[in-house]
Amino acid sequence: MTSFFSDDSPTNLAEFTVSELSGSIKRTIETAFDHVRVRGEISGYRGQHSSGHAYFSLKDDKSRIDAVIWKGSFSKLKYRPEEGMEVIATGRITTFPGSSKYQIVIEQMEPAGAGALMALIEERKRRLGAEGLFDPATKQLLPYMPKVIGVVTSPTGAVIRDILHRIADRFPVHVLVWPVKVQGEGCGEEVANAIHGFNAMDPVGEIPRPDVLIVARGGGSLEDLWGFNDEIVVRAAAASVIPLISAVGHETDWTLIDYAADVRAPTPTGAAEMAVPVKADLVAQVANLAARLSGASARQMETRRQGLRALARALPSLDQLLALPRRRFDEAAAGLGRGLELNTMAKRRAFERAASRLSPDMLARRLGERRQRITERAAMAERIVERMIDRLRGRVTGADAVLRNVPVRLRTQMDRSRDRLDGLIRRSDSALANELRAHRATLSGHERMLQSLSYKNVLMRGYAVIRDAADRPVSRAAALSAGAAISIEFADGRLRAVTEGGDGSPVQPSSSPEAPAAGAVAPARPAAPRASRKSDPPAGQGSLF
Template sequence: MSNFFDSDSPTNLTEFSVSELSGSIKRTIETAFDHVRVRGEISGFRGPHSSGHAYFSLKDDKARIDAVIWKGAFSKLKHRPEEGMEVIATGKITTFPGSSKYQIVIEQLEPAGAGALMALLEERKRRFTAEGLFDPAHKQLLPFMPKVIGVVTSPTGAVIRDILHRITDRFPVHVVVWPVKVQGEGSGDEVASAIRGFNALEPGGQMARPDVLIVARGGGSLEDLWSFNDEAVVRAAAESDIPLISAVGHETDWTLIDYAADVRAPTPTGAAEMAVPVKADLEAQIASLAARLSGAMNRQMDFRRQNLRALARALPSLDQLLALPRRRFDEAAAGLGRSLELNTMNKRRSFEQVAARLSTDMLARRLMERQQRLTDQAGRAERIIERLIARNRTTLGGFDAALRAVPGRLGAMTARSKDRLEGLGRRAGSAVSHDLRRARQALVAQDRVLQSLSYTNVLSRGYAVIRDGDNRPVTRAEMLSKGQGIDIQFADGRVAAVTGEGAEPAPSSAKPPPRSSKKSEPPAGQGSLF
């Protein structure tokens, strides 16, 4: 150890080492300033260190002193330090021998009066507003009739009793209370945890998830309500998915949670009134609406009934509706008989015109043409078959000559082929005969049809064909004139005649004689075409 003074210098001062002097100063300062309260402005605060300790300075307009808050004391502070905040710090003065500095070790920290709290409150309000935590666009509507209400408050105060009593009087619902401290150290963290805890509940879980939350506390001073200005509480209220009602203090008390909540209630009782409607009022309103609905339905039914009756009077009667169809039916029924008669006459006229065009000579000529065609086809078929047989015989003859030179095994094959060819020849002859026979039968059938359609058969039943001088058939009396020569053909021959007085044709405008109800009998010995 070295001394600062020579050992030979005349002095009675005690020699100290640096460590001894620094320790003596430390003990003196800590003894003299063991418990002090210092008022100043926080400077250089950047938040807690990674170790949990907080280092900053306290200053005024003339001096500056270093300050430190150890980790254990920092977690128990009611008011956290902020840059520029004027505070009153309670602690003890100590030194740090390593750098010959002194500092205050703070144990408690509180704002320096209400003015400082208000300044801090305004600063937080501006910051949260800039972040959008108080934006009205984020506000949620309260449910009209919640089934479960969550209350965050002290379980022992008068506030919870007022809320439960008011809810029971208005509309009894299920209330879930999350007990928290509403004043003192750690109360802000408990309130924030309660809000987040309610939001973390799952719908339909073991514990019912509230439809609306009420954060409530009775009145008090600014310091008493300071927990509800805590940043954690404000952020939890702004982030809540469940609609939140803030009911902190009396009507004149305002905290930052009031701005972050969806609705602010003036008192806890007012929050209960906002959360649920009055059941009696709802029942009365429902009864009134039911009565109005019943009256409206009755009036509407009466109105519709009157309209229906008016429309029924405007409708025509059944006789009026059926009068026109009945008249049309009668006219159609009356004209049906005449229409049938005219249709029969038209069909008869058409049949007579077609029968007049039929000629025996034409049918005979067509039959002869078809007979000749069949004969020619049969001759051609016979010649073709003969040529095929001759050709096959020639071919077979060549084959036979060629096969004769082949050993005996081919002889049997030749014999079988020859038998087969002979069989085919016989079948071809049978087929030609069968076709000729079928053609003859068809020709005979057509001749029978021709004979049945010939008018000469009709003449044999007593009818006659009248022809004029040009040998044209006469079908109506009006086609003949008086003294005209005619030719009458009977079944056994023709007779010439001249028309007499009875040959005058009837006027064309005269109506036909009325038809008798009985069918006219044909003359004796004469048949009918119909």
């Protein structure tokens, strides 16, 4: 076969490397499509990557193009991408030389018209509702009379002024304002953080936690209110443990936070009216209830008074009540003397019957019988002892005869055992003596330690022990009252004394000192005066010395 081309055939085409060709294509595309707007449906969106970038695709009914949003641009987006959302993306077309693919680098993105926003809201409402965030069973009741109200809104708009003015007119309470942006970039995050921040406050902290929250904003377009449709705001409102009132926009404006909130107010002013009652109405209602209570109490007291009077009229008189007990008492008093006489006569007859059965001859006869029985038992015991002695004497005689017939070898073995026993006895006596010495030394050490820890040594240094009349130690002056008998124990004896009042006069010891607990000792010498210490009783307390 004939070849029409050869490797060394001349050509005028430029030769590129793969990298050079890919770079040339990249520069050409980026130059031609450096700023484009593309309309399409988001496909394959799985959220931000761990690096912060977002990768997905834009598609229509015929084609698909890869898209990427870098981390810096993603944080600036007003609307976050969602799967199936139709958007208009603004950016530039570039290529990825590593895989010969092209993609759009999105810098701005917005939904494709109001219809797309409404469709996105409906889809998000359906998805969040399926999770139970809008379930009416989870709604909380508003407190009837809150002490603190938290408001999440812009601090510079007319909304906060309307809320504060309305609360001040109806029922002035403490209002905490958490300033946030109510539209634009970052609005949803700030509102959600404010709701979480109020819920995280300590109920007993320096700044009290609100009893009810109001999330408020004035009216506006769908785009202006879009931050309150953010999923993070809806989840924060549904998770709030503080009852939450949503007051976003006018009465005809609805956002997703209205479904997640516990109560929706048509306007911010209406939210303030829902949060607090009217103080004047409460005062009037309390006055009316107080008047009704006073009237009802008066009527009840009059009814009870009439019933008491009727019962008093139905009760018998004092004489009627005491007539029967008085008659029984008189009858018992009249029969008491006769009863005592009959009882005395019965006791006398019983005594005479018992005395008739007792006589000296009978006692002597019984004593003789007992004496004879004792004599017989003593004689019987002597005979028994004699027989036992005879029996034991026979055993001893037999044993002596057996021992006399013991062989000489047995006696030798017995002598050897006796010598061994004597040696063991001497060794045991020596060991016992050593053990006794060791125990005696230990006991002496314990005795010395006990002497060193004894409170007697403290008394030798000039201290004394105060005891009350029950001989219990007294450690505080407040435990004694004036005139109480006490005893004062010194190192060499005890003294009795009597406490006096707080006039500062000394206590005189009694003339008969009490003997100390262990032996008689001489009375203690008066202790030398010592410097005042912090532990001395204050003036007016009283003194024992």
